[in-house]
Amino acid sequence: MVKHSGLVIACLLMLLGCSNPAQTSLYQRLGAEQGINAIVDGLLYQIEHDERIVHHFADSDIGRFRAMLAEQLCDLTGGPCQYSGSTMQESHTGFNITLADYDALVEGLIKVMQRQQISLADQNALLALLAPMYKDISYR
Numbered sequence: 095m096v097k098h099s100g101l102v103i104a105c106l107l108m109l110l111g112c113s114n115p116a117q118t119s120l121y122q123r124l125g126a127e128q129g130i131n132a133i134v135d136g137l138l139y140q141i142e143h144d145e146r147i148v149h150h151f152a153d154s155d156i157g158r159f160r161a162m163l164a165e166q167l168c169d170l171t172g173g174p175c176q177y178s179g180s181t182m183q184e185s186h187t188g189f190n191i192t193l194a195d196y197d198a199l200v201e202g203l204i205k206v207m208q209r210q211q212i213s214l215a216d217q218n219a220l221l222a223l224l225a226p227m228y229k230d231i232s233y234r
């Protein structure tokens with residue numbers, strides 16, 4: 095029994111290592127490239143079906159928006175990407191985006207993350223990374 099204790103401890107440490115959020119990047123926990131792409135596609139669907147905000151995207155290049163958002167989320171969450179798009183201020187100026195618009199988009203994002211069974215802690219971690227962008231996105 096005693097001679098197995100080292101092995102048991104090693105296994106426990108491995109298990110802890112795997113489930114400890116501090117050991118993996120948020121990017122990994124969201125499902126890496128595939129997970130981020132699924133979040134972005136889910137969000138695009140939500141926006142398309144949300145009459146409160148869909149009008150903002152009427153003249154946008156959705157293919158570019160999709161690619162840039164995926165790259166930005168990858169970069170922000172610690173993935174192997176470098177965001178190459180416009181700044182949040184540049185890309186949102188002139189759209190008169192309000193707090194209600196921002197909340198509507200975040201509401202859609204939360205629905206998508208819940209559907210993808212992302213843990214509450216990881217949902218909050220992503221929202222916390224996005225929250226400071228509000229000041230650059232919103233209409234002043």
Ligand code: HEM
Nearest residue numbers: 147150151154155159162163166179180185195196199224
């Ligand atoms: C967490 C919040 C948000 C993030 C991270 C975000 C991110 C982005 C990114 C990465 C782009 C592409 C930039 C580029 O083309 O280089 C973009 C564009 C755009 N965003 Fe957002 N966005 C956010 C909130 C919003 C909200 C609330 C709205 C309106 C309801 C909005 C409307 C748009 C529109 C219309 C474009 C396309 C602009 C164009 O056609 O050039 N965004 N956003």
